[in-house]
Amino acid sequence: MGIGDDGALINPSDNQQLVVASDTLVEDVHFPAAATGRQVATRALCVNLSDMAAMGAQPRWFTLALTLPEERANSAWLADFSAGIAEIAKQFDIALVGGDTTSGPLTVSITMLGEVPPAESLQRSGAAVGDSVFVTGYLGDGAAGLKSISSINNSCINSDRLLQRFYAPQPQIKTAIQLRGIASACIDISDGLVADLGHICQASAVAATVYTQQLPIAEDVRKLSPNNCIDWALFGGDDYQLCFTVSADKIDKLEQLIDGGELNACKIGTIQIAADGGCPVTVLDSNNSPIALNKQGYDHFG
Amino acid sequence: MGIGDDGALINPSDNQQLVVASDTLVEDVHFPAAATGRQVATRALCVNLSDMAAMGAQPRWFTLALTLPEERANSAWLADFSAGIAEIAKQFDIALVGGDTTSGPLTVSITMLGEVPPAESLQRSGAAVGDSVFVTGYLGDGAAGLKSISSINNSCINSDRLLQRFYAPQPQIKTAIQLRGIASACIDISDGLVADLGHICQASAVAATVYTQQLPIAEDVRKLSPNNCIDWALFGGDDYQLCFTVSADKIDKLEQLIDGGELNACKIGTIQIAADGGCPVTVLDSNNSPIALNKQGYDHFG
Numbered sequence: 161m162g163i164g165d166d167g168a169l170i171n172p173s174d175n176q177q178l179v180v181a182s183d184t185l186v187e188d189v190h191f192p193a194a195a196t197g198r199q200v201a202t203r204a205l206c207v208n209l210s211d212m213a214a215m216g217a218q219p220r221w222f223t224l225a226l227t228l229p230e231e232r233a234n235s236a237w238l239a240d241f242s243a244g245i246a247e248i249a250k251q252f253d254i255a256l257v258g259g260d261t262t263s264g265p266l267t268v269s270i271t272m273l274g275e276v277p278p279a280e281s282l283q284r285s286g287a288a289v290g291d292s293v294f295v296t297g298y299l300g301d302g303a304a305g306l307k308s309i310s311s312i313n314n315s316c317i318n319s320d321r322l323l324q325r326f327y328a329p330q331p332q333i334k335t336a337i338q339l340r341g342i343a344s345a346c347i348d349i350s351d352g353l354v355a356d357l358g359h360i361c362q363a364s365a366v367a368a369t370v371y372t373q374q375l376p377i378a379e380d381v382r383k384l385s386p387n388n389c390i391d392w393a394l395f396g397g398d399d400y401q402l403c404f405t406v407s408a409d410k411i412d413k414l415e416q417l418i419d420g421g422e423l424n425a426c427k428i429g430t431i432q433i434a435a436d437g438g439c440p441v442t443v444l445d446s447n448n449s450p451i452a453l454n455k456q457g458y459d460h461f462g
Numbered sequence: 463m464g465i466g467d468d469g470a471l472i473n474p475s476d477n478q479q480l481v482v483a484s485d486t487l488v489e490d491v492h493f494p495a496a497a498t499g500r501q502v503a504t505r506a507l508c509v510n511l512s513d514m515a516a517m518g519a520q521p522r523w524f525t526l527a528l529t530l531p532e533e534r535a536n537s538a539w540l541a542d543f544s545a546g547i548a549e550i551a552k553q554f555d556i557a558l559v560g561g562d563t564t565s566g567p568l569t570v571s572i573t574m575l576g577e578v579p580p581a582e583s584l585q586r587s588g589a590a591v592g593d594s595v596f597v598t599g600y601l602g603d604g605a606a607g608l609k610s611i612s613s614i615n616n617s618c619i620n621s622d623r624l625l626q627r628f629y630a631p632q633p634q635i636k637t638a639i640q641l642r643g644i645a646s647a648c649i650d651i652s653d654g655l656v657a658d659l660g661h662i663c664q665a666s667a668v669a670a671t672v673y674t675q676q677l678p679i680a681e682d683v684r685k686l687s688p689n690n691c692i693d694w695a696l697f698g699g700d701d702y703q704l705c706f707t708v709s710a711d712k713i714d715k716l717e718q719l720i721d722g723g724e725l726n727a728c729k730i731g732t733i734q735i736a737a738d739g740g741c742p743v744t745v746l747d748s749n750n751s752p753i754a755l756n757k758q759g760y761d762h763f764g
Contacts, residue, residue: 257482284468
């Protein structure tokens with residue numbers, strides 16, 4: 161049954177829990193007005209897939225509500241947008257099961273449905289004192305990508321790579337599924353490492369320490385701005401990597417995956433007893449001095 | 463697990479199919495800018511529940527993506543909006559399982575999840591030649607409600623009833639579940655009877671004849687405009703009643719429910735062999751003369 165009916169019928173697998181997540185992207189808030197239809201589409205779908213990764217879920221189905229101003233409601237823009245949706249849907253083997261198109265300011269709202277075996281979902285609330293803190297991939301790419309949109313001729317950076325990271329951040333689905341049974345807590349980094357690790361700390365009633373020297377920052381991002389790259393890695397949003405915690409008895413299992421090249425992650429800190437008040441995340445610089453955390457959260461685009 | 467995590471975990475019932483539907487409401491397109499937070503909320507949720515009714519599904523869970531301009535992002539507006547969501551969610555026993563609030567032009571996008579036993583869902587495609595066409599409740603209330611918003615002092619109408627019909631149309635969930643195993647096809651009337659019955663005809667490859675004399679129109683709507691009320695019933699959207707077809711061998715079962723006061727519906731026409739081209743719906747007036755159908759579709763608000 162297709163999109164023609166009032167709703168779509170789907171058949172969940174036996175003995176699985178469903179995971180539901182919704183995310184809305186608004187022009188000039190989550191992407192610049194200059195973005196192409198394809199860029200808007202891939203970014204919207206990848207951001208939503210990243211929520212599935214954060215939960216350790218296998219994404220299966222999605223619905224798409226597109227609000228479109230008249231000047232974009234032409235076949236060229238829509239073909240470009242649809243191509244982006246089709247590309248990511250094929251890559252992650254997910255099915256568009258329903259949708260809605262309305263007239264208005266450009267907004268893309270996606271609801272993603274995924275499946276996870278009972279009690280194997282990853283959550284924010286499982287971090288415990290003594291756990292190690294890991295992140296996947298590189299941090300700061302999203303913020304650097306945002307910079308490169310406005311200064312695209314800067315020769316020291318690989319703009320194509322960073323633009324791609326901004327418009328089609330790679331949701332860490334495969335890694336997240338590997339982390340079932342290994343990670344004690346997990347979140348995707350959409351608001352920035354400090355803010356999102358802070359969410360894990362709050363949900364788990366713990367604190368965390370992060371070491372700047374251990375932050376995985378890509379070489380081109382370091383070159384783009386040696387002064388800012390640490391800030392981007394700590395506070396820049398839009399990386400859509402995973403931040404997760406692992407207890408001591410599971411570290412071996414994780415390191416086997418990392419050493420075998422099956423999983424790309426590195427340790428950046430540890431979980432500690434929660435202190436009273438203040439930010440639950442302490443960041444230590446290369447001299448082991450705490451750095452001031454005055455940039456909580458992240459404003460996304462603009 | 464609550465809204466705090468990246469996604470919500472839900473446990474579908476055993477041996478049920480899931481029904482997913484999304485609908486977005488945009489200010490000045492689907493509701494006037496003067497609407498209160500509560501009115502926006504109840505209308506958005508009821509419209510989405512109506513999609514579940516069209517499918518014969520029992521609604522269970524929903525996600526809500528709210529895009530809000532700065533001038534509304536205050537606690538009074540949000541409290542009013544939340545009260546509307548809570549009221550309808552309680553009335554229909556559905557759970558808000560996820561959401562997202564972003565900054566931008568006022569838009570409410572809801573994804574609703576419901577359950578239906580396998581092979582019992584109502585669809586658009588099952589109407590067959592010889593079936594009878596029924597509708598629930600009154601037609602034209604939605605369009606009359608829209609009128610009454612701009613001419614609220616018109617003394618001959620019950621504006622409260624019509625405003626309520628516009629801002630909190632009653633999704634026909636109970637009726638739809640009763641129609642499982644009885645209706646051969648079903649749709650909810652959001653775009654107007656002729657357009658939506660036309661959707662059934664297209665999906666079922668049949669045609670339909672509707673008799674204006676049999677249209678159920680409320681007494682206050684007839685009084686409000688004896689000239690326009692038939693047009694409102696035929697072409698006015700936003701009624702959110704059900705239009706459904708029933709085969710001859712199921713009519714007795716349906717009429718027992720109607721006669722017993724358990725289900726409010728009346729016959730308005732019949733299903734016929736599809737003709738080539740043109741509108742699949744013929745409307746006959748009180749002289750059995752076909753009336754011109756020049757108002758396909760419906761523009762909602764404004």
